[in-house]
Amino acid sequence: MMAFLSSLPIVPIEGTTRLLEVGFYRVSYRIGEGPVVDLGLGWQDHFEPVAGVSYTPWGEQDGVKTLLIHCPWRKGGGLTWVDYRFRLPKGVRAKFVFGCAMWRKPEVQKGSDGVTYAVYVNGKEAFRKHITSPEWEWHEIDLSEFSGREFALRLEVGPGPKNDASWDYSLWGDPRIVIEGLRPSPRLPKVGKTTLEGLSNDHRLGVRPSVHYRYRNKARKVGEAFEFIYDGEDCKIVYSVKPERGVFPARVEVRLEGRPPFYAYGGGYIQGPKGRAEVSEVNVKSFEGGRLSLEYSLDYEGKPRRAEGAFWIEGKTLFFEFRTFEGWAHKVHFGAPLTQLRRPITVPYLFATNIFYLPVQSAFCSVFLDFLRSDASYLQLASSIYERKTDGTRNPVRDVCLFTVSYEFPEVLRNIPWEPSPYFDLIGDRIVFDIWGGRYAEGAEWIRELATYGIRKAVLLWHVWQRYGYDNALPTTIPANPELGTEEEMLSLSDACREAGWLFALHENYIDFYPNSKEWNPKEVALTPDGNLRKAWFNTITGIQSYAYKNWAMAKYARKYSPEIHRRYRTTACFYDVNSCAPPWLHLDCDAKEPHSAMLKGRLKGNLELFKVGREAHEGPLFGEGEQHFWWAGLVDGVEAQLIAAGKEHAPWLLDFDLLKIHPQMVNHGMGYWGRWVVEPESWRGLPSPRKLDKYRAMELAFGHAGYVPTLLWKCLDWVLKEYYLTRPVQERYAKAKARRILYWVEGDLVPSSIALALKAPLNRVFVEYDSGLRLWVNGAEEPWEVEGKVLPQYGFLALDKGFEAWTAMEPKGRFCVDFCLVGSEGEVEMLFANGRGFPPESEGMVEVSPSVEVQPAGPRRFRITYRFKVGRRGLDALHRRDLLVFVHFVNFEVSKRGEGIVFQHDHRPEPPTRRWREGSTVVDGPYEVEVPEWVPDGRYEIRLGLYDKEGRVAMEGMDDSTQRYIVGEIVVEGEKVKFEPPEAKVEEGVRGRINL
CATH class of the missing domain: 2.70.98 (Beta-galactosidase; Chain A, domain 5)
Incomplete structure (x- = not known):
């Protein structure tokens, strides 16, 4: 065994093999002319402490899976290399295929003089090139001479000509050994049971x-x-x-x-x-x-x-x-x-x-x-x-x-150690309205209007209401912000929810402590190891930095404010921001004077106490922000279930962990905020395209989540009614149920996850059977899926139970989708919903304004920009009643560290002001001269703009990125030059086959 582990074992190759999946390799480094340091078999880490070398998967760049190998930098420049040994099958043609690129980050582009990449085969150099660009270069090395034989492969990186390894983030693009024409049949796992009884979450374990x-x-x-x-x-x-x-x-x-x-x-x-x-x-x-x-x-x-x-x-x-x-x-x-x-x-x-x-x-x-x-x-x-x-x-x-x-x-799959939520009966059959912005009185009026459509089983999470505005002067929140209405109008919002049968929660935040709050006390702020105040959220609008509370201080201020919020506004649920979406160590307190200093258990204890306060103060369920919510499942009752790290809308439909472990603990809604879910925006008539709407709902159902209405769609009756009368009836049949079978469509068969994963199946057609009797098929594949006599288009579904059916399927001639839900049986119909999709979705809050821009160069790193707004007829009262500003974001998600991808901005008050915009006119705002900040690296920066005030953003016509930002083109920065490229014309993208026009 010692010989086995001290040497480098051979990996037999049976088919195309990614190096990212190879487990036997050795990483070594050498600083200058010093000794070779072997980091051991299978070592993987980022910036080990002596030399700072790295060997680790590094996500994707331009859609390519990457391997980061970083050369030494802590004690001087040197080389890092990784060795593999392989054996090829007999009689095959093979090649090593790989990409080379620097990490696409401005710090890398400015701080690195490039990296020298090298590949050795059996000790002989087969490739060497110095790379400075983040654009992929692709290369191949023929390995066919080693057919039926063993060979050694080495990947090596070294610093640039200055021997300066600073920022030398060298990426290898999906390095793999390709065997041409050979596709061996994999040996599959031995699966004894396809039913899942006994595998749902058991907190006792x-x-x-x-x-x-x-x-x-x-x-x-x-x-x-x-x-x-x-x-x-x-x-x-x-x-x-x-x-x-x-x-x-x-x-x-x-x-x-x-x-x-x-x-x-x-x-x-x-x-x-x-x-x-x-x-x-x-x-x-x-x-x-x-x-x-x-x-x-x-x-x-x-x-x-x-x-x-x-x-x-x-x-x-x-x-x-x-x-x-x-x-x-x-x-x-x-x-x-x-x-x-x-x-x-x-x-x-x-x-x-x-x-x-x-x-x-x-x-x-x-x-x-x-x-x-x-x-x-x-x-x-x-x-x-x-x-x-x-x-x-x-x-x-x-x-x-x-x-x-x-x-x-x-x-x-790990279990979750908390008892399940006690609120399943109360919230399991409710959809969630997640509303950011708007006046209290208008919200109340719209809730009463929705109640006339029979929408009674709902939860309202109202986010923007705080005394000094959203994310400002926290924890000071009461009384409600007078710019959005009076205290009486806030109460009318609460009353409207009560009359309609909705639960009502207001957004609270006990994680971001602001220095401009009357409660500010730096002694209640968590400390970094160096004794500095631990920073939390930075408000880019006000320019104020918030700080993290000490572990015990979160609950202290919740105890002060939550009961008073409940008393004043008669809440029946609560929403606490951030804590539920983060791991137990977010904003670690390293203050040596505190108990559990520098321990995650201190933060854990603080969150447990905070969540308890929220439920008790509001006498109802606790909602929060989602993503890493599994840590808190059961302690928190529901979150918007965003999956940013897993790929947003491109996340794999691997349902097992969510359905088996999280689903029995809490009732989560949606797939995350629209702007954090969508990767490739599609808009139609000022709303997300019908295809995106269908995709969101399909994922929502597949993952077993509750219906969700975001701000973007809460005035869109088409979405609201379908979430209530199409999604909710399915939801109420699985909310309290456990998954009995979870199967994936693979080459004509429905198989369990163990088989699908072994076969690298696409996981885009799923079947879930619940112990309630509900059976659910969801199709994420491009090809239609025929199930139980229905043809499911991409993002269609079929749900069946005794006395129940719901579906989005093709009409008999296969021309377009139809939505249908029947509760009851022939002669005893409790509810029937049918939507022939003959009317395009529209939003009550839509303003018929189409934005565009003209951009001309104006000197080194400068450009002249003119904004044009074509004004129609609908929704002009919002323009005339509100003194709206124009926000302009220059966006690049790889350069920016901010969630919305903002690199720099050109927000301004339009001239003429929106109160003077008239029907049928084209408003010309500008030109303005804008300078690209010196620190902004070369690259492409999308121009996303919109209209807003303290009530929130305004929905317009155009290419919406799902956050009411409208894409009007992009600027390309190359050295001193700036050029403009208009947006690509997209004709009915995501519409054909989904609307009966």
């Missing part, structure tokens, strides 16, 4: 994954190794643990019934601020009751350190607990599976967890830390980070890592 089968665990000593065994009706898994000097935490071999063994906890290490600690000795302290206790002697910077650890098994999970006796470690990495191939899996809504599919073993594994049993500051996948406190000390390490192996994907 803590975070440990559930097991689908009857089993026994046992532990025994075999020679120098200790075996931890899962013996179940489905399979047998043996974890063989061998403590060994120089290895952390131990040699852990995993054996699954005749499959090639692999290694758990591989490549683990303990790291201080100045480098790694070495395991100089490890001794067995005891082995009893199925628990192996170990004592570690460590060497860090020439000083001896002591630690202890323990292994045990529960279900299919091998636990490892690790503690140090002193606070010196900065990072503990608990490793990963070491095997020939390991394919990372992106799981929507799951964070701080490594999930892999192991093709050679046909098995899945997960690696993560138990956040309830950690004294760390942060958790990063399989690593814990221990930050400095303000007095310079660190907390001793205490962590528990879970390594789980199974043939079945749902069995490696």
Whole structure:
């Protein structure tokens, strides 16, 4: 085994193989003429502490998966390289295909003089080129001469001519070995059951994954190794643990019934601020009751350190607990599976967890830390980070890592340790109106209007109402902002909700503490390790920086303001911003004088208390912001379920974690704010295109979420009525139900996730059966899907239950979509909804104004811009009643660090003012001369503009990016030159086949 791990094992290639999925490799570096440093088998990290080298997946650039390899920079320039060994099949043609590009960030473009890329095959240089551009260059190296043979492959990066490695973020674009014409049949996982009983969330297990089968665990000593065994009706898994000097935490071999063994906890290490600690000795302290206790002697910077650890098994999970006796470690990495191939899996809504599919073993594994049993500051996948406190000390390490192996994907998914929400009966059958902006009286009037359409089961989350405006002077929020109406008008909004049967919640924020609040007290602000006030949100409108509360201060101010908000405005629910969308360590407090200083458990405790205050003060459910909401599922009752990290609207329809673990805990709504969901905006008549509307609803249903009405669409009756009478009847049949089967369409069959993932299926046609009896098919594929006599177009669905059917399907001649919902049976119809889509969606709040621009160069890095607004007839009262401003955003999401992608702006008051705009006219505003800020790098900057005031943005006609910003072209900055490119004309994009025109 020592020879196995000290050498570089060979990876047999059976088909096209991505290097990002290869598990056996070695990363090394050399600074100048110094010694070669080997970081070990399977090492992966970003900026290790000694030289600052990196080897890690780096997301996508221009739609290309990337591998970042960074050369040394902390102690001078040098080389970083990674070695692989492969064996090709006999009689094949093969090639190595890769892209080279610098990371597309302004800091990289300004700070780096480029990177020299090199590729070696069997020690012979096959490629070398110095790259400075973020644009992809693609290259191929023929490997056919190695057919049937072994060969070594090395990727290398080095600094530019100045030997300055600053900002040398060198990306390799989807490097892969391509085998031409060979598509081997993969060996599939062994799946014993397709039903999912027993795999829904079980908070009694803590975070440990559930097991689908009857089993026994046992532990025994075999020679120098200790075996931890899962013996179940489905399979047998043996974890063989061998403590060994120089290895952390131990040699852990995993054996699954005749499959090639692999290694758990591989490549683990303990790291201080100045480098790694070495395991100089490890001794067995005891082995009893199925628990192996170990004592570690460590060497860090020439000083001896002591630690202890323990292994045990529960279900299919091998636990490892690790503690140090002193606070010196900065990072503990608990490793990963070491095997020939390991394919990372992106799981929507799951964070701080490594999930892999192991093709050679046909098995899945997960690696993560138990956040309830950690004294760390942060958790990063399989690593814990221990930050400095303000007095310079660190907390001793205490962590528990879970390594789980199974043939079945749902069995490696972590559980959520909280009891489910107590409000399922109250909110399970309600849609959510998520409204940002508007006058209180107008909101009340519209709610009463919607009630005449029978819309009674709803929740209103009203976000913009705070005394000094949104995200300003917090936590001071009351009385309500007089610029949006009087206190009586705010009460009328509350009364309208009560009369209609809606729940009513106002937006509160106890995470951003503003210095201009009357409550401001810097002693209640969290501190960074350097003793500085911890920054929170920066309000770009007011220019005021907010700061993070201390852990206990969040609940302090909630106790002061939430009960009073409830008393004044008769709320029946509440909304707390941010906390529910973030992990337990957001805004860590490192103040050494505080309990749980620099520990995530301090922030965790603060959030638990805050959430309790919200429910109690408002006597109803707690709503919040979504994305990393799984941490809080059950403590929070519902969120807008955005999935930014998973790809927004392009996120994979991998439903298992959401439906099995989150769905039983809370009632989430929508797929996130429209502007954070859409990637490729499509507009039609001033609204999102019908195709985007259908796609949003399809994902909402597939993921088991509640109906959602954003500000953009709350005056659009077409969307509101369909969410209520088409989505809600399906929703109320699955809100309190558990998923019994989750299947994916793969080459003509419906198969469980384990098979679909092994086959790399597209996951765009799904079937979910609930224990309520509901059956749901959703089609995300371009091709129509014929199901139960219905033809589902792309983003169509079919839901069936006893006495119930709902669908978006093609009409009999296949020309366009039809929406239909029937509750009841023939002769006993409770509700019938039918929409022939003969009327295009319109919004009551739409202003018939079409914006455009003219741009001319005006000197070095300057341009002259004229804004034109073509004024029609509809909605002109909003122009004449409100003194609207023009906001102009120059947008590049890769350059900007802001959520809306804003790089620079040209907001201004139009001349003439909107009060003087007249029907049938074209308003010419400008020209204005604009200078591109000096710090803005070369690139393309989309011009997105709109009209707004304190009531919010105005919906107009044009190419809307789904946030009421209208795309009117882009400027291209190249050195001193600025040129303009008009937007591409899009004719009925996302309309054909969806509207019966």
